[in-house]
Amino acid sequence: MRQGAPDMNEPHLNGTALRAMLERATAGEPPIGAVAQNALLAGLKRRRRRRASGIVACAAVVAAVSLIVPALTGARSTTPAPATPTGTPTVYVANRPSGPSGPGWVTPISTATNTAGPRVNVGPSYLMAATPNGKTVYVASLSSDTVIPISTATNTAGRPIKVARFPFAITITPDGKIAYVQSENSRLTPIMTATNTAGQPITINPVAGYNVAASPAITPDGKTIYVSPSSQSDVLVPVKTATDRAGKPIKLGAGPFDIAITPDGKTVYAVNDGPGTVTPIDIATGTAGPPIKVGQYPVDIAITPDGKTAYVVNSGSNTVTPIDIATNKAGPPIKVGVYPQNIAITPDGKTAYVINDDPGTVTPIDIATGKAGPPVKAGSSPVGIAITPDGKTAYVINDDPGTVVPIDIATNKTGPPIKVGGYPYAIVITP
């Protein structure tokens, strides 16, 4: 193990003496905890956090667009009429610099030309979400305890909105009126999107410290938001959006890693990465059903637009488990690539795309047959995927080097990578 001999020019308190003293200083070492296992779980969380926001936001957009578009025309005092031509969604990619932290930026990419626009500078940040009308993209900035609204008409950052300390997740109501921002210690700050002003933070009990939880999920009717206080706490707390009151916590038996709600608003699925299960919760009664066994370390869940099947990505066993929503029974696992991370389903419900970390591929799954197609090479290190609302293109972000690779969904062929620089970690697509 020893490689470096002490320098000749060091007098008295020399390297050998110092080595002995350092050795002695570690005396009284307490027993070590389950560091390896915890590191794996924390690592999965890191990946998940880095990768998930795009899918969550995109799914929310798709659901919201089909349901609530007419409700979105309410007067907005701050945002001018969109200058972006209608029908050309924009991809927003959040990037961080190569260092461990530092200011980040958001790169807009026009889906019409697949070219990157000028960077919008934001602080070190984590998650993004787009309003259903596509006028604003919200970016949570961890270090400054703010949420930065980006006007998609001008691609400029607005005045930062102060929220509870350490914001890490954003979920927007289907009518686009309120953006709920989850912060540490289970605090939820509502932001009125019309004025970009923050309301009084709601404290979710039980409070669960610093542990980043699954992003909150909201029912399609926008009435209830389900919040996980922490990935370590085994409950889900419903919050009524009308009153901002937290309801009685629902016991899950394990900490959730991801949450999804069926399009009919009847069931919440909580993915428990520790035991490798998915817990169904009946929304009407607020009770959890028996956990459904899936694969090892499930990290992501997506539900088909018809609400028939939930797909769970098992990052430890390199598979995707389909769950029949009518019966809550798991089907046979579908083999995908190594280290699958995230899943996105096309708006027509025909194909699910799963990104695989290791070979840098995307596996398409034909939903009708439940069969995985040949993997599509999509860069060296895919960390997130989002699909355009028209279902024509999937965009895959790669963190090393910082590129975005478009995949034509009709042919599963990739286009030339779009350079965005840095390390992309989140993607959203506006309607």
Add this chain to the structure above:
Amino acid sequence: MTAAEEFIEFATGASPHLRRTAFLLCGNWHTAEDLAQTTLAKMFVSWRRISRRDAVYAYANRTLVNTYLADRRGKRARELLGGWLPERPAAPQTPELRMVMLDALATLPPKARVVVVMRYWADLSVDQTAELLGCSPGNVKSQSARALDKLRTVLGESSSLDQVMDKRHETGGARHE
């Protein structure tokens, strides 16, 4: 063996040493365990790429040092992502010598502390330490010299230093002159 199993095997083997190194950097076991865990969690994120390299342990050291330095710089946001726990003061577990040494280390600025721990605990050469810190070997040498001066000043006032030295002579440790 799945990639997760492979990672667990590596992490189980590496975590005691990583925690000890982290302890010498931060001075309390609780934070040390967090640092080790965060380091391993960061490695897991890109495990496939990392595990293909030869120098996985060197990579672990580098990640640990970066994590520690980022923490010292007060970038409070970074660890939230990995489940960072609030820092607790170390429970005094006596051995006087241990405390004296830790107090002495605590007088060093973070980078100097890294240099000392990497060179004299992790047994890295000047060049390896320079590479790890992204600075010149000359810078490492001058940091080492200054850190040793500082430690000498701090520890020199304590009788415990003599005890260490005596202890070392008793056990017949090879002295480098």
